[in-house]
Amino acid sequence: MKDLKLTKEDVEILNTKIGLKNLFSEKKLNYEKALRITRYELKLRELQVELIKLQNWVIENGKKIVIIFEGRDAAGKGGAIRRIAAHINPRHFRVVALPRPTIEEKGQWYFQRYVNRLPKPGEIVFFDRSWYNRAVVEPVNEFCSEEDYNIFMGQVNSFEKMVVESNTYLIKFYFSISKKEQARRFKEIKSSPLKKWKMTSVDERAQELWDSYTEYKKRMFDETNTKLCPWVIIDANKKTSARIEVTEHILNSIPYKDKRYELEQ
DSSP states (O other): OTTOOOOHHHHHHHTSHHHHHHHTSSSSOOHHHHHHHHHHHHHHHHHHHHHHHHHHHHHHHTOEEEEEEEESTTSSHHHHHHHHHTTSOGGGEEEEOOOSOOHHHHTSOTTHHHHTTSOOTTEEEEEESOGGGGTTHHHHTTOSOHHHHHHHHHHHHHHHHHHHHTTEEEEEEEEEOOHHHHHHHHHHHHHOTTTGGGOOHHHHTTTTTHHHHHHHHHHHHHHHOOSSSOEEEEEOSSHHHHHHHHHHHHHHHSOOTTOOOOOOO
């Protein structure tokens, strides 16, 4: 750290309230870490301001947005949703994270319970896992039959086409992490009294079934990555950069009013 040279911009960033908070959050000063975290927080704040504009446009114009978050267990989907939704109006967005289907729902058309939770005009809905449970999680863990899986794969693209043609924006994110990073996060979750509730029986088998997840994931991409509803694959090994990338993509995908942010190429 002795060789670290701070630029004028670095000093200005560290002198902000956020910068000073991060700089003195630990007993030993770590300028590099404080700068990294502060740059992330300032960037996120900038994007969150734009998200408020986006939501205002959605409300004023009766638009509908569906944003799907898929990925392996512990990939950071929930954390990304929380940052995106942190400052927007809670009356006009919902986070949908459905439990296992009820007996009644099992007897319905598979997509029915998701249809019931699609946005009304002026609303954004975030799906923390979605109908794509049947593409990966269910067949890997033998929660559905092969026939159920094949029917889903034969219907999903048509279903999404109908959603989009009902004047709805649909964005599909897949959070991709390495097997080593997943193992590290599971260890952290298990050791934390505040996080260990997150571990489920499905999570416990995720490492063991890694290759099976990979096989079904590849097939999902091959068959459902359409021109109308493409998958956006996010490198989620680093949570902060994943959150920024996802937010940038949302802002650049929706033509909201007074847009001031454009993704840097």
